[in-house]
Each structure stands twice: as C-alpha cells, then as structure tokens.
Amino acid sequence: MTPQRVYYFDHNATTPVAPQVLEAMLPFLTGRWANPSSSYTIGREVAAEVESARAKVAEMIGADPGEIVFTSCGTESNNAALSSALISQPGKRHVLMTAVEHSANIKYGEALSKRGCAVTYLPVDSDGLLDLGLLERSIRPDTAIVSVMWANNETGVVFPVEEIASICRAKGVLFHTDAVQAAGKVWIDVRTAGVDFLSLSAHKLYAPKGIGLLYIRSGAPFEPFIVGGHQENGRRGGTENVAHIAGFGRAAELALGSFEDDNRRIRNLRDQLEAGILRKIPNTALNGAKEPRLPNTSNLAFEGLEADAILIALDQAGICASSGSACKSGSIEPSHVLSAMGMSVARARSSIRFSLGRETSPGDVEYVLSQLPKTISKLRFLSGGERLP
Numbered sequence: 001m002t003p004q005r006v007y008y009f010d011h012n013a014t015t016p017v018a019p020q021v022l023e024a025m026l027p028f029l030t031g032r033w034a035n036p037s038s039s040y041t042i043g044r045e046v047a048a049e050v051e052s053a054r055a056k057v058a059e060m061i062g063a064d065p066g067e068i069v070f071t072s073c074g075t076e077s078n079n080a081a082l083s084s085a086l087i088s089q090p091g092k093r094h095v096l097m098t099a100v101e102h103s104a105n106i107k108y109g110e111a112l113s114k115r116g117c118a119v120t121y122l123p124v125d126s127d128g129l130l131d132l133g134l135l136e137r138s139i140r141p142d143t144a145i146v147s148v149m150w151a152n153n154e155t156g157v158v159f160p161v162e163e164i165a166s167i168c169r170a171k172g173v174l175f176h177t178d179a180v181q182a183a184g185k186v187w188i189d190v191r192t193a194g195v196d197f198l199s200l201s202a203h204k205l206y207a208p209k210g211i212g213l214l215y216i217r218s219g220a221p222f223e224p225f226i227v228g229g230h231q232e233n234g235r236r237g238g239t240e241n242v243a244h245i246a247g248f249g250r251a252a253e254l255a256l257g258s259f260e261d262d263n264r265r266i267r268n269l270r271d272q273l274e275a276g277i278l279r280k281i282p283n284t285a286l287n288g289a290k291e292p293r294l295p296n297t298s299n300l301a302f303e304g305l306e307a308d309a310i311l312i313a314l315d316q317a318g319i320c321a322s323s324g325s326a327c328k329s330g331s332i333e334p335s336h337v338l339s340a341m342g343m344s345v346a347r348a349r350s351s352i353r354f355s356l357g358r359e360t361s362p363g364d365v366e367y368v369l370s371q372l373p374k375t376i377s378k379l380r381f382l383s384g385g386e387r388l389p
C-alpha cells in the first residue's frame with residue numbers, strides 16, 4: 001500500500017526534526033558518547049559541546065549562557081520555575097497565573113493547591129486577552145510568582161509580556177513566562193522583556209522531544225526542582241542529554257537565521273488558509289484576537305459540528321490538525337482555553353486549530369482549501385444541519 005501523503009497542520013503540537021538538527025545530534029549517539037562530567041579529554045570535549053549549545057540557545061533569546069538551565073521539557077521548566085519561587089520565599093504561598101495557561105502550568109497549580117498553596121487563575125476576555133489592571137490588583141503581599149504564557153498554544157494569542165513583567169517588577173514579585181509556543185515565532189529578548197524565568201521546549205522548534213530549558217535571570221533566586229548531581233551548575237541534577245542538547249543548540253541557530261523569512265512566509269500562508277476557509281465555508285468564525293497573534297496559528301469554529309468528526313474526516317484525507325492542546329485530543333472535554341474565553345460548549349467543541357510550519361507549502365494550503373469545504377458540507381448534511389449542493 002502506498003503511504004498516504006501527510007499534510008501536516010499541527011506544528012503547535014510538535015514539529016519535525018530538521019535534518020541539520022539530526023546531523024548535529026548523531027555524533028553524540030555514536031562515537032562521542034562520553035559523560036560531560038568526566039575529567040578525561042573525551043569527557044571535556046563533550047562538555048565543551050554542551051556549552052556551545054548553551055551559548056546558541058542563549059543567543060536566540062538574548063540571554064547569557066550562564067542563565068540557561070537545560071531541562072527535560074517545557075513542562076519541567078514550568079514546574080521548576082513555580083516550585084523554586086515557593087521554596088526560595090517560604091513566607092509566600094500564593095501563585096498567580098491565567099486560566100488559559102497550558103496544562104503544564106494549570107495542573108501544577110492544582111497540585112500546589114493540594115499542598116496548601118493558593119492559586120489564582122486570571123480570567124480572559126472573549127478575544128483571549130488579559131485585563132492588566134486586574135492582574136495588578138490580584139498580586140497579593142504573599143504572591144510568590146506570577147506566570148503568564150508568552151503566546152497561547154490553542155489560539156496563538158500573544159500576551160504583553162513586557163508590560164506584565166514591568167507590573168511584577170514594580171510590585172517586587174517574580175515573573176515567569178511559558179514561551180514554549182513563542183520561540184521561533186515571535187522575537188524573544190529576555191532583557192527587553194524583563195522576565196525572571198522563561199520556559200522553552202525544543203520539540204516546537206524542529207528539534208526532538210524530551211529537551212527544554214529554563215532561563216533564570218542572573219540574580220533571581222533559584223532552588224532546583226530536580227535535585228541530585230552537580231550538573232547545570234547545581235541547578236538541575238541528572239546527566240546531561242548531550243545529543244538532544246546539541247540538537248537544541250543547532251535548532252536555535254537555524255531559528256535565528258531564518259526568523260524573518262520563515263515568519264513572513266508562514267504568516268502569508270496562514271492568512272490565505274484562514275481567509276479561504278472563512279470565505280468558502282458558511283458559519284465559520286475565528287476564535288481569539290486576530291492580532292496580536294502567532295503568525296502560524298488559526299483556531300476556527302465550524303458551527304453545528306463536533307471537532308472530533310472533522311478531525312477524523314480530515315485525517316482520512318491525510319490532513320493533520322488538532323482540536324486544541326495536544327494533550328486534550330481524543331478527549332471530548334471542551335478546551336479550557338476556549339471555555340475561559342466565554343465560548344459556549346457547542347462552539348468550543350466545534351473548533352479546530354491549524355498550525356503551520358517551516359515546511360508548509362502553498363500547495364498544502366490549496367489542498368486543505370480543496371478538501372475542507374466539501375468535508376464540512378458533508379458532515380453538516382449528515383448531522384441534519386445542511387443540504388448538500
């Protein structure tokens with residue numbers, strides 16, 4: 001059987017590993033397998049490669065290499081930032097985050113509540129945007145940390161990180177941002193942004209799954225989340241995942257090198273796809289603010305339908321899309337992000353996210369625009385909502 005061609009529109013779930021990234025990783029899975037903590041020559045050589053990768057990821061976000069701690073994923077980075085703020089400030093037991101954070105933050109907040117911490121989840125408006133006055137008023141004397149994502153993974157809505165950081169600084173509260181979806185898609189400069197902690201995950205950046213980082217501003221208090229060896233300057237125990245770290249470094253270099261071109265091209269294609277869908281298919285609507293938004297993301301509601309049915313039909317046509325956060329697919333729960341935006345259960349459950357990437361071509365967009373209208377028409381007909389032409 002000839003494998004069906006895949007039209008991949010789910011880059012916010014994960015990205016393919018770039019060939020140059022794989023190439024950068026392979027030496028550390030074959031000949032150069034030494035432990036970077038070993039004092040003999042081959043160990044020291046591998047340690048130098050880890051430092052070279054650290055310098056590359058640091059450059060991508062305008063940080064000093066010493067401010068980067070490699071972790072296993074974005075989830076660990078988020079957990080580590082929140083956990084550290086609570087441990088390093090024992091008198092402070094309150095955490096403030098938004099109701100639209102990724103489950104990597106929301107679920108950790110729930111775990112912290114069970115351990116006696118107070119967690120506030122800030123509401124958003126129907127565009128998915130925050131009221132910064134409310135954020136400021138919600139900071140309490142016992143607030144240990146404020147955590148607001150740089151960009152939302154489901155809608156692509158971008159938050160005003162610089163303004164939030166400045167509110168937190170004025171209030172003397174630590175600020176963490178989950179920039180997992182922002183990396184490579186919006187310009188990140190940790191100095192201009194003024195953040196204390198920032199999380200990234202390599203698999204959203206054309207590198208493999210299972211490697212992330214936490215930026216820790218020089219001078220910010222930090223208590224390790226994973227305690228063990230002296231690795232990462234005593235800030236994260238565990239032998240370094242050298243091959244993945246090398247891949248992450250190369251991915252950062254590539255992202256920086258093609259940032260403008262990639263994003264201009266991807267934004268054009270996303271806009272064509274979105275405009276085409278809204279024009280060709282009646283009773284569809286965009287979820288979340290049109291701007292400020294990630295250039296690759298479009299979250300659309302298809303009135304009267306269930307996202308799962310649309311996704312199955314698209315899958316049969318070789319199109320990969322998603323009904324929200326990757327961790328939620330397969331579940332029939334409405335997205336917590338769309339629900340927090342005040343959407344009805346029916347609209348939230350009718351919504352699909354298309355997320356484009358570096359290898360998306362104009363032909364891929366045309367293909368979706370040729371398949372989706374008839375798919376939606378057929379599903380609406382089957383659900384009794386519309387006549388087939």
Ligand code: PLP
Nearest residue numbers: 073074075102104153180181201
């Ligand atoms: N934060 C955001 C905004 C995400 O989109 C994701 C993954 O989808 C994560 C955190 C979790 O990252 P990881 O899969 O590396 O744990």
